[in-house]
Amino acid sequence: MNWKVKALLQKTLSFTKLGDALNHIPATLNKNYHYNVAIYQTYECIRKFSYCSIDLSKNKTALDFGTGYSLISSIVLSLLGFQKIITVDITKDISFSTLKKQVHYLDHPEALKLIVSKSIYTKKEILEKINTIKKATRLEAVFNLGNIEYIAPYTFKTLYKYSKKIDYIASQVVLEHVPREILEQLFKFKKEVLQKDQFCVHTINFIDHFTNPGFFQDSSISEFNFLKYSNKYWKFWAGNSIAYTNRLSYLYYLELCKKENLKVLDFIGENYKEKIKLEVTQIHSDILRNYNPKINIEDIMKYQRGTLIISK
Numbered sequence: 001m002n003w004k005v006k007a008l009l010q011k012t013l014s015f016t017k018l019g020d021a022l023n024h025i026p027a028t029l030n031k032n033y034h035y036n037v038a039i040y041q042t043y044e045c046i047r048k049f050s051y052c053s054i055d056l057s058k059n060k061t062a063l064d065f066g067t068g069y070s071l072i073s074s075i076v077l078s079l080l081g082f083q084k085i086i087t088v089d090i091t092k093d094i095s096f097s098t099l100k101k102q103v104h105y106l107d108h109p110e111a112l113k114l115i116v117s118k119s120i121y122t123k124k125e126i127l128e129k130i131n132t133i134k135k136a137t138r139l140e141a142v143f144n145l146g147n148i149e150y151i152a153p154y155t156f157k158t159l160y161k162y163s164k165k166i167d168y169i170a171s172q173v174v175l176e177h178v179p180r181e182i183l184e185q186l187f188k189f190k191k192e193v194l195q196k197d198q199f200c201v202h203t204i205n206f207i208d209h210f211t212n213p214g215f216f217q218d219s220s221i222s223e224f225n226f227l228k229y230s231n232k233y234w235k236f237w238a239g240n241s242i243a244y245t246n247r248l249s250y251l252y253y254l255e256l257c258k259k260e261n262l263k264v265l266d267f268i269g270e271n272y273k274e275k276i277k278l279e280v281t282q283i284h285s286d287i288l289r290n291y292n293p294k295i296n297i298e299d300i301m302k303y304q305r306g307t308l309i310i311s312k
């Protein structure tokens, strides 16, 4: 389906109060949705954590940046042994009934094995914790059990209040939704708060989200189709709270680390879906302005997804 159909629907929904929630409904209709979310979030949370050497026996705090609809990452961080988890978003999107359905799968052998492999707790202790969470009757009870603080909407002023305590910052497919000015604030924040042996791990999706799988997927366009358009044109179609993506590639994030003097321990670039080539000449000059003129323009489209591991 032409991407503009979805773009128009999202734009219309963004004017309504429940727009984001309504936009999310089609995904939840898949009968395996809650299982898939629980396993995916657990896997990704532990994969990111495994790139860092953090001694969890020493009272550590994690910041999960961009909570989204599921609290599973924060719960998994607590099951690993983080003593406190702060999770922030620009909107409050967690629903307790959805969370209940996902928590149900945390003791599924696939998820449990992953948690046990990296946790400071024994399998028995982890199972006891999961069972207690399963019995919770309110979202606040889950927050208390995991010592999770959910701040939505958050401000950087609030984040700075916790700055001395944060040992680990993680985000999952969030940074591509964050405008440049906020990314700059976030990386500045990291530079100011990160100490030796503290880490940030961000998994970022660099592609045009209108090519994502689903009913409205546009499979006729390149996964980098959005690079063809001017900022003004893109703002018209996707400059709303539901569809917004910043169209920045991994090169931008590496440059930002350099600017803030943050050490990139690794960048793991991935290509996970079929490539449909977009010619370099089709990339709009507004996009090129985000980069140092010396870059190889082809590199903007080198990776579809990547994980950035940062320290000081």
Ligand SMILES: C[S@@+](CC[C@H](N)C(=O)[O-])C[C@H]1O[C@@H](n2cnc3c(N)ncnc32)[C@H](O)[C@@H]1O
Binding pocket: 065, 066, 067, 068, 069, 070, 088, 089, 090, 091, 093, 171, 172, 173, 174, 177, 178, 179, 182
């Ligand atoms: C694709 S969702 C990912 C959510 C979650 N991390 C996950 O893996 O399911 C992107 C999230 O980023 C959040 N977000 C957008 N801009 C943000 C910002 N400036 N700061 C923090 N979160 C933001 C959105 O509200 C949304 O919850």
